[in-house]
Amino acid sequence: MATTNGEVVSNKQVILKNFVNGFLKESDMYLKTDSISLKVEQGSNAVIIKNLYLSCDPYMRNCMTPVDNNPDYFPTYPPGSPIEGFGVGKVVESEYPELKKGDLVWGVTGWEEYTLINNPQTLFKIQHTDVPLSYYTGILGMPGITAWAGFYEICAPKKGEYVYISAASGAVGQLVGQFAKLSGCYVVGSAGTKEKVELLKNKFGFDDAFNYKEEHDLNAALKRCFPEGIDIYFENVGGKMLDAVLVNMRVHGRIAACGMISQYNLEHTQGVHNMINVIYKRIRIEGLLAFDYFPQYAKFLEVVLPFVREGKVVYVEDIAEGLENAPAALIGLFSGQNVGKQVVVVARE
Amino acid sequence: MATTNGEVVSNKQVILKNFVNGFLKESDMYLKTDSISLKVEQGSNAVIIKNLYLSCDPYMRNCMTPVDNNPDYFPTYPPGSPIEGFGVGKVVESEYPELKKGDLVWGVTGWEEYTLINNPQTLFKIQHTDVPLSYYTGILGMPGITAWAGFYEICAPKKGEYVYISAASGAVGQLVGQFAKLSGCYVVGSAGTKEKVELLKNKFGFDDAFNYKEEHDLNAALKRCFPEGIDIYFENVGGKMLDAVLVNMRVHGRIAACGMISQYNLEHTQGVHNMINVIYKRIRIEGLLAFDYFPQYAKFLEVVLPFVREGKVVYVEDIAEGLENAPAALIGLFSGQNVGKQVVVVARE
The missing domain is CATH 3.90.180.10 (Medium-chain alcohol dehydrogenases, catalytic domain)
Known part of the structure; x- marks a missing residue:
């Protein structure tokens, strides 16, 4: 050929x-x-x-x-x-x-x-x-730009903030978690198997992680992991997960809405019932698609390529x-x- | 006494x-x-x-x-x-x-x-x-600050944008609509009686208005009023209204979430099913409470008091x-x- x-x-x-x-x-x-x-x-x-x-x-x-x-x-x-x-x-x-x-x-x-x-x-x-x-x-393509733009540009993290990432071992989540650690945040991720949870804690350096499939009450799981509440949520899942997060957000929290994978195959999506928290807590939810940030690819690469070369971020x-x-x-x-x-x-x- | x-x-x-x-x-x-x-x-x-x-x-x-x-x-x-x-x-x-x-x-x-x-x-x-x-x-107190902060600070309106306001004849809505007209936007409001709809069109100068109680399909009503979609939504209602709005938002639209009056008396809130639009359309939803902006009261008054004195905004x-x-x-x-x-x-x- x-x-x-x-x-x-x-x-x-x-x-x-x-x-x-x-x-x-x-x-x-x-x-x-x-x-x-x-x-x-x-x-x-x-x-x-x-x-x-x-x-x-x-x-x-x-x-x-x-x-x-x-x-x-x-x-x-x-x-x-x-x-x-x-x-x-x-x-x-x-x-x-x-x-x-x-x-x-x-x-x-x-x-x-x-x-x-x-x-x-x-x-x-x-x-x-x-x-x-x-x-x-x-990491150097579309998911990398998504993680970079969603975390740095939309969530504007501050040192010491509490960051939660769903689907955290996925293409985007694993990066956001590592970026958040590099920014001095406290980072918890969720994933759907024991193996992935181990990966989050041992490979990606998350402070904590849980298997959402083993939690019958997501709200309680988040309260356990974030007794002080969540400042930044990187949303990859949607539906019931978003509902539980909204209850656990802190005042002036930020949510980068990157994906809602739990909803894509559903003919009738799950309703989100806790939107009122957006007002009470003055939460900002912002959706993003990577291609809006493609013109900033060079700027992105300047940040992330050294992370890869120096082993500061693993993939x-x-x-x-x-x-x-x-x-x-x-x-x-x-x-x-x-x-x-x-x-x-x-x-x- | x-x-x-x-x-x-x-x-x-x-x-x-x-x-x-x-x-x-x-x-x-x-x-x-x-x-x-x-x-x-x-x-x-x-x-x-x-x-x-x-x-x-x-x-x-x-x-x-x-x-x-x-x-x-x-x-x-x-x-x-x-x-x-x-x-x-x-x-x-x-x-x-x-x-x-x-x-x-x-x-x-x-x-x-x-x-x-x-x-x-x-x-x-x-x-x-x-x-x-x-x-x-x-207009010169809490609702006024809410309207001012939500519209100018959160929604950052541009001339010619399409603005939708629910509960539009209320304390906050009537102001947002008039601010939006002063900013050169196209403004549609909804309210719950014929009298209020007339008020929106004839007293407050909205470009269009509808009675949501007479619309069996809110989505269709919004499509009719906004064939090009909505750039800015001032949210006072929540629930089904928010769902219909999300479908009709434009790319990079902004939603100031000020109230969700339709939900306050419900023991089980209505689910919002169309959140996926937040991602596809890169929508920003931001909650606000007036008291966050009280420190800016003097700045607010500088803008709004002349509007009142000069009759540019009626109340x-x-x-x-x-x-x-x-x-x-x-x-x-x-x-x-x-x-x-x-x-x-x-x-x-």
Whole structure:
């Protein structure tokens, strides 16, 4: 499968069968082997990339919801086409002046071996390769920017503040917790297995952690972990978790709403009943999507790349091998199968 | 009932009978005639004020909830004692150096004819009496600061933005709408009677208004009024209204959460199901309580007093005469009986 000019090669793809209602299942996707010409039309400004690492992210579930219910802020995947998501790839052909053959990039690509990118200005050229390339699907990519912007820009942390993170061992949560420790905060995270709870405490340096599946009363769990209340909540879960947090927030607390993974597969979302606390405690809740902060990528990298190089922040990935295993890896996010950032390796170079 | 030193006078009071569950009823309060010595202990720093105007405010319902459920951010009224709230009064005796007999003040006082104030530093001395004194329970008092801080400080309005206000003819809503018009925004309000809707359009200059009780689908009503969506929502209502608003917010919209009057009398609050919009649309929701902004009262007055004097902002009050009518006036807030700011006149001077 060489990548010389104009060659037609086979192209394995993960296709969305149809729009999805309720929980995502493996049968909602299928593998197909198509072919692709590794030739870009002259003057087209397009590039072809060979996909190396694909990122499994919770938001992707929302792109599979029928258009009527889809809130316009994510692309909707057309049934019959490859799923799209963030990934790392190598340019194999380019008519785009800013990128040349052999360049490494990260950005939105297809769940397939090769992808023709018609808007290559959305790709970030990877400048630093002394760190694992797969990190550009995580700590140095979209989840990293999300954690950085949500924590530093939205939550404006102060030393000594109490920080709570749900889905804390995930792609974003593990970073927020470590950023918070570096800011001198007291940090507690929750996750869904004993193994993840151990990871939070022993690998990521959280002050405390609990398994939310073993707590019959989330409110009580939070009161136990935060007798003084919560200053900053990094929201990845939504629903009942948000309700319990609102009761335990402190005056002038801040909530960065980054995701609500517990709600994406529900046809009827859980109601949040404790919103009145937002007034009494003068809480600020602010939603964020990483792409609003993409223009600040250089500023982000200046902060986070040294953290990675100096080992101040560690990053745990859950690696699935091969496109064949990509659907299961994506679905696993919603039942918490992944330990750390879920990545799919399509090819290593 | 002269106010010479040391005289003991009769003192009519509105007493809370017991903590309240569910909807507030007249039988939860009763009138009592007590007596009070119009003498302040020397060196005590206390003052006695004769109450002139009392303010009926929705938050007062929360002070009647049993302590266990009361979220610490409001005082709890002890059963058997007079209700407390904001009011305008005249100093009849003072051991507090900053206030002297005859001074007019506004601040938290009792629902009674005379109140001994042991912490007179919480009172604001009224400096400008060329405007109606009762305005210091409204546009120039706590609701005014709420409207000013919530709209200008939290929502940071821009010319041409789309502003929606619920409970829009109330003490706060009518001001926010007029501030928004002065800022060059497009303003729609909702209220619960035809009369109030007319008031919004014809008296307060809103661009549009609707009667929420006549809309079987709030979402559709908002879509009709805001085909482009809502940039700023001033939240006075909560519950289903907030849910409908979240669906209709625009990207980077702001919600100042000032009150949730629809929820205060409910033992089980309505769930808010559309919180996911906060993320997709990067909405900021921020709660506020007026007293956080009391230190900025002078700055507020500099903006709003000229609006009043120059007639740029009008203010509609609903005046109840006499303490006997105060319980009904307060209860009326929760069924929308009041047209404009609900005030109780205890005495006119």
